[in-house]
Amino acid sequence: MSDNTTGGRPGSTYGGRPGNLPSPTRSFIGRLEELGRLERELDPGAGTGRPVSLVGVGGVGKTRLALRAAGRIESAYPDGVWLVELSPLHTAGLVGLAVVEALRLSDRSTRPVTEVVAEWAEGKRLLLVLDSCEHVLADCVEFVEALLPLLPGLRVLLTSREPLGLPGERVLRLDPLPVTGDAVALFADRAAERGFTLDDTDRPAAEAVCRRLDGIPLAIELAAVRLGELTLDRLSGLLGRRLPSRLDLLAAREGEGPPRHQTLRTAIGWSHELCAPLERLLWARLSVFAGGFGASAAEEVCAGGPLPAGRIPGLLDRLVEQSIVSRHPTDPDRYRLLDTVREFGADWLRALGEEHTLRLRHRDHYRRLAREGCAEWNTGRQAAWCERVLTEHANLRAAMDCALTGPDGRVALAMASDIGFLWRHCGRLREAQHCLDRALMSGAPPGPDRVRAVWTRGAVALLQGDLEAAANWAVRCADVAREQGDPVAVVAALYLRGGQLALSGRLSEAVQVLAGAPRLPVRRDWFGAAQLQVRVALAFAYLLSGDHGRARAVAEEVRAESAACGESWAGAFADSAMAQTDLARGDIGAAVDNARTALAGHGLLHNTVGAAMALDVLAAGVVAAGDGHRAACLLGIGERVWGLTGRAQMDSPDLMATRRSHELRVRAEIGDPAYEKAYEKGRTMPYEEGLDYAVHDR
Structure with missing residues (x-):
């Protein structure tokens, strides 16, 4: 019953359903009454819109109980149970971002986070589990208060060491385990994991240990692991003694907090004392x-x-x-x-x-990691770097916070330029914007870091559809690129200007800017990625203009350069553009193949927006090939993936009209009942399963 038992990856599923609950990794001992009570509180029909807070001291097993109850009630929430881990957050204002990340919403806008979540969750029935709220209470209150009134199908379960004071909050206080029952059972179970079997003669000593630990599960688990190196009687005796004086302040915290919290810290203190x-x-x-x-x-x-x-x-x-x-x-x-x-x-x-020294070491380690990632981004290691960035997201955020609150603005700018670039390409747009805005406010000195920071900030604005901001950043980027005197930096800056013109509908100007970019050897670092994105933007400007011949020629160039570098980000967009030109010229087989290749490339980099676009193109190719049932399923998968972006078809009337035309064609071929059945099959597929179905011809 430890206080943190999670290990799942955001966006995974538990039992094949939407959600991200981790699979249980240890046995669940006791708590049957509390489990039943919490399940009843979480029933969708009980107290709709009322938040439920599971409250108790650290180590009492709040997370374990919350996840067990959520897993048992999961089938009542067809749109998923979603765990949001808040313990890694170090600064205020990030709770909403943590929710967006847990839901895998690749939102591209600059709207308030609550608005994005509310739009995505409208009409859905889901459960959010906000775990470890105590250090971000105000943020949690603000987020939940803003969201619950808008979403009748949303329930929220919170774990915290204290109530949040939310309107209508139902507080369930979790007490320690009863010593003579569940506490000893937990102690025996964890001791057995260490090969130590308790018999009847050991029970009095085991009860003494559990009593001295106040029945707190984490304390009991920490004590049980000592069996083997200590006898049960010796363990009981040690726990009955006062801690060494040098641990009093850290472990006992006499006079601070509830007695049971002091008990837990004392138990941890003894674990600490017994360490070498x-x-x-x-x-x-x-x-x-x-x-x-x-x-x-x-x-x-x-x-x-x-x-x-x-x-x-x-x-x-x-x-x-x-x-x-x-x-x-x-x-x-x-x-x-x-x-x-x-x-x-x-x-x-x-x-x-040592706190300051170690935080600087941590900062510098992740600073080097991010710089290495940018240096190798336009290579065959791109997908591996994407995985690493996502895995290390919490540490990169903590390192970035350390830099931004430090006295050296140059370090903060250098880190923001690197981490912001990686976050932009791995779907963390809002955090990229946040760190870049803070770093650039301090007055960035000239140099490569400022070029990358300004370019990335403009590139973030483009993906967010903030065209006014993108135009401003395009001007600034052109200026700093000229100051830097690097011709590749000047080419990179053209992506911002040309992309902003294309998205604004000024297609002839966009083509002029992007086509006029000097053709320099493509680099293997972030500059090379920007060079390829200039060409990708040109291909799509041609597509939007209806010039499929030139669009195809540019897309083929990008695909060749992408293959030479070994990268996937730009290459996947080039494959998608190729598929669209294939459709335009009636080469259905090639369109399907290229759309699948694009989808596989976007999947490698968890590029939800790119995957959604490729799915629409693939569905069009499949229906044109005559497989209406599969096309309907693909449209359902696409609908689910677009839902994760927060903006279906990027709010583009042309894209929405095109998708609607594909739907009408499928309905005409297979009939409405068959369409609805196949569409629903796709819509309810978990994300990874849906992409796998779409990529493979089976």
């Missing part, structure tokens, strides 16, 4: 990571002084054995600290006087 000195030091230093971390990152950030890098893998294994650190269920090289354990480590790090 280097294990304690690594524990403290690991607290600077947000979310999870890899072994190599731990070595780079945490090594130093008495802790050599070569010792860290072995020490990590020891901390895993002691349940201080948990290993990712599917990636053995990735770890995380439980929230309460991380808090203790952070307190200890401050007491050691």
